[in-house]
Amino acid sequence: MIGMTALAGPSADGFWTTSLRRWNAVCWVLFVAMAVGLATMDGSVGSRYAALVLLGCVVLCYALLDRFPGNPVVRPHVYLSVLVLALGGLAELGGSYAALFMVTLPHYWMFGRTPRASMGFLGLATAATLTGSWYRQGWSLQFFGETMVSTLIVVAVGVLIGLWAHSVVAQSTERARLIVELERTQAELSEAHQRQGAADERERMARDIHDTLAQGLASIVVLAEAARAGLDSEPARSAQQLRSIESTARENLAEARELVGSAQQQGGAAAGSVARTLRRILDRFAEDTGLTVAGELADVECDQQTRIALLRCTQESLANVRKHARASTVGVMLSRRPHGVELEVTDDGAGFVPEESTGFGLDGMRKRLAELGGRLTVTSSLGDGTRILGVIPLEPAPGDSDEGSEGTR
Structure with a gap:
């Protein structure tokens, strides 16, 4: 209902909304029962009809407010204004009608929108009720001793209860707002994690493609150019290069199947499998390039x-x-150290300045080792060759000792 929405706001807890609805229903049951009873007991026909007219105006205004909450004409403050005038008129018609003021106290807090507005309408209702009673009783002892004192006590209690209710509902609304913000933040964080995961996966795939398929295709291109150039002058050499192209293409095909998930990876590698695989790579490299390779x-x-x-x-x-x-x-050394495994690749080539390197390869190697807790060290200078040292930590093998072992060079 409009009264509960006005006080609790759209984000209030369902508990308080339900409680306010029940509070509003109880107020109206008491109000209607008391009004009907008072109108029935009133002996004056004219006063009875006047009271029924005033009560009918209040009920009609509330019904319009409840039925058309968005109507710009019928607003909560309009209803409260009608209620204030009706209470003043009823208090003037008879002393018994002033008791209706008590059961209408919750409406000022439910429809006042803000504590200041609620206090304002409550003050107007108090003044209207006392004015009506004074107009009917005059400056009598009954007016000062009973009507005014009892009305002010009721107002004081109503103010305390209303302020407490506003405070509780405000806290509930703030808690609901914080929950909504937390859920939105969690959703944004989850979306950011998904984007980061997708970016990490793309980077991993790019690194794998660069280290496998791209390198293999580059080798095929170099070998194909060399084989074509030597078809007439060195047919045997060209035939060997064609076999290397075939072997490299088969390996690339296997790598491609593995990347797309067609090949099943084994959970571990047997002892010596890394060394055997590296030996095949070195033999192929020496065969394709003609360089001296020491492993x-x-x-x-x-x-x-x-x-x-x-x-x-x-x-x-x-x-x-x-x-x-x-x-x-070219020299390649693979060794087991107490702190992990080391891979060192050296050459006696032209060298370069590592700080000026912008290629994808070194950066990809660094990230690949970092994912396993390792590190990559690049040592090179112009004219002095290059040394690549990769270190990956492993659990200490049985019999390993830190004493007397060679550290990272």
Whole structure:
């Protein structure tokens, strides 16, 4: 109803809305019962009809307010104004009618919109009731001793109860507003997490594609150009390069199937599987490039994520050597340390300034190792070659000791 909405607001708890509805219903039951009883007991026919007219105006105004709450003519303050005038008139008609003032007290708080407006209409109703009683009784002892004192006591109690109710409902409304804001913030946070998750997944896919498919396709292009150039002069060499193209293409196909989820990854890797895979990569690299490749590869037991990170970092490092280093010798060392596993790739090429590097490869390796709690160190300068050192922490293996072991170089 309009009275409850005016006090509680659109965000108030359902508990208080229900309580206010019940309060309003009780007020009207008491008001109607008392009004009918008083009108019936009034001995004067003229006073009885006048009282019924005034009561009818109050009921009609309230009915219009309840039926058309959005009507610009019938507003809560209009209803309260009619109620104030009716109470003054009823008090003037008979002393018994002044008792109706008591049961209408809640309406000033329900329809007053604000505590100030409620207090204002309550003051007007008090003045109208006392004025009507005074007009009927005059300056008598009964007026001062009974009517005025009892009315002021009722008003004081009504003010205290009304202010308390306003405070409680205001707290309820504020709590409901905070709950709405919290739900909205949680929804925005959830949406932000989803966007971040999607961005992280796109970055991971981009990194995997760069480290696998893109590198493999680059190798195929280089080998195809070399094979075409040597078809007449070095047919045997071209045939070997064509076999390398076929092998690389098959590996890329397997990598593509794995990326889209067609191939099932195993939960772990057997001892020595990383070393064997790296050896095949190094042999293929030496065969394709003609560079001298030295590998010191220890058998390292690690989980699948660590294994993939080591393989991808090796592939990216060798691809950089092929494209940029102009080196003659490449060294790869895989070792198990007490603090984790180390992968070191060195070359005697032209070198570069790491701080000026803007490529995707080094940054992708750093992020890949960081996801596993590791780190990547790049040491290089112009003319002095390059050293790539990746470290991934692992659980200490049985028999490992910190004493006398070689740390990160």
